[in-house]
Structure formats: structure tokens, C-alpha cells
Amino acid sequence: MSNGLLYCKERNTDCTEIYAGKGQCRLSACVLDDPEYLAKEAAKEQRRNELLKKEQLRRREEQAAAAKIRMQNxxxxxxxxxxxxxxxxxxxxxxxxxxxxxxxxxxxxxxxxxxxxxxxx
The missing domain is CATH 4.10.860 (DNA Excision Repair, Uvrb; Chain A)
Structure with a gap:
């Protein structure tokens, strides 16, 4: 069997480097410990938070504008x-x-x- 998306019991996560036959990882160090991977994940989380804040600000502005329009009449x-x-x-x-x-x-x-x-x- 080849590698596939299998569960790693040690790290409690899915891993593509688990050998399906024996259930052992092929890598010497886990990908989750890789500094590049951690940096990418941190950048993703930061971008996600930025987009969330931007969306919340847009919604507040939209609601304020709608309230002003209703108040005009x-x-x-x-x-x-x-x-x-x-x-x-x-x-x-x-x-x-x-x-x-x-x-x-x-x-x-x-x-x-x-x-x-x-x-x-």
C-alpha cells in the first residue's frame, strides 16, 4: 500500500506520511514541528483574523448607514x-x-x- 490520509495516534492528527501497512510514519521528525509549517499556519491564522475584523467593521458600518437612512424619514x-x-x-x-x-x-x-x-x- 502507498501513503494516504491516515490517523497518527502519537500526534492526534491526520498525516499523509503514515505507511498504511504498518501504521508507522516515514518521517524522522513530524511535519507539525517544522518551523516553516508553523509560520505558514500562523500567517493563515493572522489573515483569517484580519478578514474577520474587516467583515465585522463592514457590517457595523452597513448597519449604521441603514439606521441613518431609516432615521431620515x-x-x-x-x-x-x-x-x-x-x-x-x-x-x-x-x-x-x-x-x-x-x-x-x-x-x-x-x-x-x-x-x-x-x-x-
Missing amino acids: KTTDNLLREQIESTRRKMERYYTRGWTKAADKLSRELAVLEKRLGELL
């Missing part, structure tokens, strides 16, 4: 109403969980927002 009083509803839901959730100090703070903030809405109308 809303008037100040509509935005204020949405903020009031969001604060009210958050406040109710805090009271339900027993976080009274945080909920009281939101309650005061809600009163200020409602007063500002009353002034606009």
Missing part, C-alpha cells in the same frame, strides 16, 4: 415617542426583575422625555 416627535416607549418597556422590565433603583432612574428620565414631548406638541 422620522420627525423629532416620532423619534421622541419611540424613545419614550423604549424607556417605558425597559423601566417595566427593571421593575419586574426587582431592580428598583435602575427603574426609578428610568422613571425620572421618562418624565423628562414626556415633558419634552409635551413642549413639542
Whole structure:
């Protein structure tokens, strides 16, 4: 039999240098210990991380741009109403969980927002 993709028990990995007949590796030193191999793997990992960060940044920018577009069509009083509803839901959730100090703070903030809405109308 010739070499093939077989499992190396010593290194717990697949290896192409395992002799299928006896299950012994043909190499004197494992490929996983080769400095060139390790450098290539490190470069691959670095490139993978760079691409991941770039994609995350692109998505954040895309979401921010989409939010800005949605906000362009809303008037100040509509935005204020949405903020009031969001604060009210958050406040109710805090009271339900027993976080009274945080909920009281939101309650005061809600009163200020409602007063500002009353002034606009």
C-alpha cells in the first residue's frame, strides 16, 4: 500500500506520511514541528483574523448607514415617542426583575422625555 490520509495516534492528527501497512510514519521528525509549517499556519491564522475584523467593521458600518437612512424619514416627535416607549418597556422590565433603583432612574428620565414631548406638541 502507498501513503494516504491516515490517523497518527502519537500526534492526534491526520498525516499523509503514515505507511498504511504498518501504521508507522516515514518521517524522522513530524511535519507539525517544522518551523516553516508553523509560520505558514500562523500567517493563515493572522489573515483569517484580519478578514474577520474587516467583515465585522463592514457590517457595523452597513448597519449604521441603514439606521441613518431609516432615521431620515422620522420627525423629532416620532423619534421622541419611540424613545419614550423604549424607556417605558425597559423601566417595566427593571421593575419586574426587582431592580428598583435602575427603574426609578428610568422613571425620572421618562418624565423628562414626556415633558419634552409635551413642549413639542
